[in-house]
Amino acid sequence: xSNTGTDLEDLPGGGVAVRRATRESEIELALEFGxxxxxxxxxxxxxxxxxxxxxxxxxxxxxITARYATRRFNLSHVVCEDIGIxxxxxxxxxxxRRIPEGVASVGEAHGTIDxxxxxxxxxxxxxxxxxxxxxxxxxxxxxxxxxxxxLVQFFEGFAQGSGGTVHLRLITGTDPHHRWExxxxxxxxxxxxxxxxxxWRAGATAGVKGTLD
Numbered sequence: 001x002s003n004t005g006t007d008l009e010d011l012p013g014g015g016v017a018v019r020r021a022t023r024e025s026e027i028e029l030a031l032e033f034g035x036x037x038x039x040x041x042x043x044x045x046x047x048x049x050x051x052x053x054x055x056x057x058x059x060x061x062x063x064i065t066a067r068y069a070t071r072r073f074n075l076s077h078v079v080c081e082d083i084g085i086x087x088x089x090x091x092x093x094x095x096x097r098r099i100p101e102g103v104a105s106v107g108e109a110h111g112t113i114d115x116x117x118x119x120x121x122x123x124x125x126x127x128x129x130x131x132x133x134x135x136x137x138x139x140x141x142x143x144x145x146x147x148x149x150x151l152v153q154f155f156e157g158f159a160q161g162s163g164g165t166v167h168l169r170l171i172t173g174t175d176p177h178h179r180w181e182x183x184x185x186x187x188x189x190x191x192x193x194x195x196x197x198x199x200w201r202a203g204a205t206a207g208v209k210g211t212l213d
Contacts, residue, residue: 006086008093015063016093020086024071024078029086031094032063044068044079048144048177052151052184053083059111059188060195076146081153088161094195095124096212105206107193111185116173120186122194124164125207130156133169134183143176151180155187163212 009017015032040063042050057064066087068079095103108121132155134148141148159166168187173179205212 006089008089010093010097014094014097016090016097018086018089018093020082020089022071022082024073024075025082026069026071027067027082027086029066029083029090030064031087031090032065033061034063037063040065042066044083045070045074046076046079046146046150048146048180049076049080049083049151049154051144052154052180055181055184056087056188056191059185060192062192076150077153080150081157084154084157084159085161088158088164091158091191091195092124092162092164092212098195098197099201099205100203102197102199102202102204104194104196104198104201107190107196109186109189109193110171111182111187111189113178113181113185114175116175116178116182117171118173118179118182118186119167119169119171120183120190121167122164122187122190123206124162124194124212125205126163126209126212127165127207128159128163129165130159131165131167132156133167135170138170138176138179141176143180146180148176148180 004021006020013034017030020027042053106123111118139148
């Protein structure tokens with residue numbers, strides 16, 4: 001690929017890989033389906049963010065590989081946002097590939113761990129929006145080796161990359177690790193529902209305009 005830009009590659013089994021390079025970062029990310037692969041590599045340089053991507057894979061029924069390399073400054077804000085953009089691009093392409101046979105393109109779910117409970121909904125119809133109903137304390141908290149405001153950037157980047165609408169709401173929770181894990185579990189399950197087959201929609205998109213553009 002060129003020095004900067006994005007390349008998408010269709011993989012066997014309906015998966016998609018993306019290679020994205022900017023002046024700030026280089027990313028290689030793939031979403032694959034089929035039997036669960038317990039050894040997929042997640043290397044963003046942020047352990048807790050790797051763990052949250054693991055949640056998306058585990059609860060979303062996906063095999064995810066992700067590698068992030070910095071080109072200039074090692075900024076966690078950029079890591080989370082750019083991984084979100086790259087994953088969003090992959091999801092959009094997965095949906096495009098499934099439209100002929102029919103794909104739900106919209107899904108909602110709850111996610112929980114211990115005292116924490118969250119709700120997420122994702123709709124892919126060419127309308128990039130993110131609405132994150134999270135308490136100010138969650139946005140500003142430190143969790144393991146991550147910052148809440150950087151994790152927010154993942155969802156903002158995902159909405160931008162996919163051209164979809166992401167709603168995420170923490171319903172209850174006190175432990176920082178649990179609050180974020182419940183959110184990522186909910187998002188993963190909503191994503192799994194959105195990617196599910198829906199023969200009634202064969203040849204159609206979630207929105208009545210009939211295009212993802």
